[in-house]
Amino acid sequence: xxxxxxxxxxxxxxxxxxxxxxxxxxxxxxxxxxxxxxxxxxxxxxxxxxxxxxxxxxxxxxxxxxxxxxxxxxxxxxxxxxxxxxxxxxxxxxxxxxxxxxxxxxxxxxxxxxxx
Amino acid sequence: xxxxxxxxxxxxxxxxxxxxxxxxxxxxxxxxxxxxxxxxxxxxxxxxxxxxxxxxxxxxxxxxxxxxxxxxxxxxxxxxxxxxxxxxxxxxxxxxxxxxxxxxxxxxxxxx
Numbered sequence: 001x002x003x004x005x006x007x008x009x010x011x012x013x014x015x016x017x018x019x020x021x022x023x024x025x026x027x028x029x030x031x032x033x034x035x036x037x038x039x040x041x042x043x044x045x046x047x048x049x050x051x052x053x054x055x056x057x058x059x060x061x062x063x064x065x066x067x068x069x070x071x072x073x074x075x076x077x078x079x080x081x082x083x084x085x086x087x088x089x090x091x092x093x094x095x096x097x098x099x100x101x102x103x104x105x106x107x108x109x110x111x112x113x114x115x116x
Numbered sequence: 117x118x119x120x121x122x123x124x125x126x127x128x129x130x131x132x133x134x135x136x137x138x139x140x141x142x143x144x145x146x147x148x149x150x151x152x153x154x155x156x157x158x159x160x161x162x163x164x165x166x167x168x169x170x171x172x173x174x175x176x177x178x179x180x181x182x183x184x185x186x187x188x189x190x191x192x193x194x195x196x197x198x199x200x201x202x203x204x205x206x207x208x209x210x211x212x213x214x215x216x217x218x219x220x221x222x223x224x225x226x227x228x
Contacts, residue, residue, distance in 0.1 A: 035217065037165070044222035045157075045165060045208050050215060059215045062117075101170035102155030102212055108164055 002026045002105055004096050009110030016086050016114070022079040022096030022107055030054075030074035033099035036081045038092035039109075046092075049081065050099060063089075086114045118142050118211050122220035128228045135196040137223045139209035144189050146213070153212035156185055156194045159222075160205040168207075169194065201227060 008020040020036070036048040049070040050059045058070050069082040079096050091114050097103035119142040129135045137156075145152045156169040167176045169185035172192060182197040196203060204227060209220040 037219075039159075044206070045159070045210075045219045047210075047217040047219060050217065057215075061216070095164055097165075099212065099217075101174075101176070102153070102167055102210060103157070103165070104167050104170070104176065106164040106166070 004098065004105055004107035006094065006096055006107040006110040009094065009112045011113045011115065012086055013116050014087060014114055017082070017084040018086065018112060020081040020083065020094055020096075020110060020112070022081075024077045024079070024098075027098075027105075028074075029072060029077045029079065034070075034072060034079045035097045035099045035103060036070060036079075037095045037097055037103070038090075038112075039095070040089070040092040043092075048094070051079070083112070086112075088114050090114050117216050118145070118214055118218050120209055120211055120218050120220040122207075122209060122223050124223060125221060126224045126226065128226045129196075129199045130228045131201060132198050135199050135203075135225060137194045137207055137209075137225075139187075139192045139194070139220050141190045141192075141211055145192075145211050146189065152188065154185075154187070154192050155210050155212065156183075157208045157210060158203075158205050159208070160202075163205075165208070196225075199225070199227070 003025045051070045067085045071080045093109040095109045096107045098105040121140045123138045157165045159165045173185045206222045
């Protein structure tokens with residue numbers, strides 16, 4: 001079964017850092033654009049970042065630009081989101097998704113809580 | 117960035133009755149390749165989002181045929197022909213015409 005599994009979420013203090021991982025199975029990540037999407041408590045879905053298949057192009061929502069970095073390791077079939085200078089408003093469930101036909105495959109999500 | 121505006125934001129519906137959600141984009145979603153990258157997703161409580169419709173009107177694998185999408189340019193609609201209990205959740209339109217994707221605010225579908 002085609003699957004994405006996120007990990008790396010947790011509780012972090014404001015100003016701290018966290019690295020999220022997303023492992024793909026039953027398909028090769030190398031053929032696809034990939035995305036990170038988040039949903040903050042009580043809010044809707046927000047696209048966070050995209051990366052092209054070879055990792056040479058990345059795009060970010062303005063609110064995370066300069067603080068978050070999306071990357072990938074196609075050899076490990078994995079996607080990453082390095083988050084730094086975290087703020088309370090970054091608290092959310094973070095999903096990785098395959099950006100094909102919109103977003104056709106989603107992980108279950110990993111929760112990031114930014115609080116002192 | 118393209119702004120996606122959904123209406124209504126909340127939709128109480130009677131079981132077995134139709135439901136409709138509108139989505140309007142701040143600029144045309146027709147890509148330079150001629151494709152309109154507008155999709156619809158459903159998020160049930162406690163679950164990740166799920167793709168329902170892609171490129172305006174194509175139903176994703178496993179999606180019941182009571183779901184349909186239509187529209188062009190900047191105006192799009194998701195219709196559910198007969199709402200079932202399992203359809204409760206939040207529905208989002210999303211554009212992928214530009215590299216910086218954007219979602220609508222979400223429409224909460226509830227049963228009356």
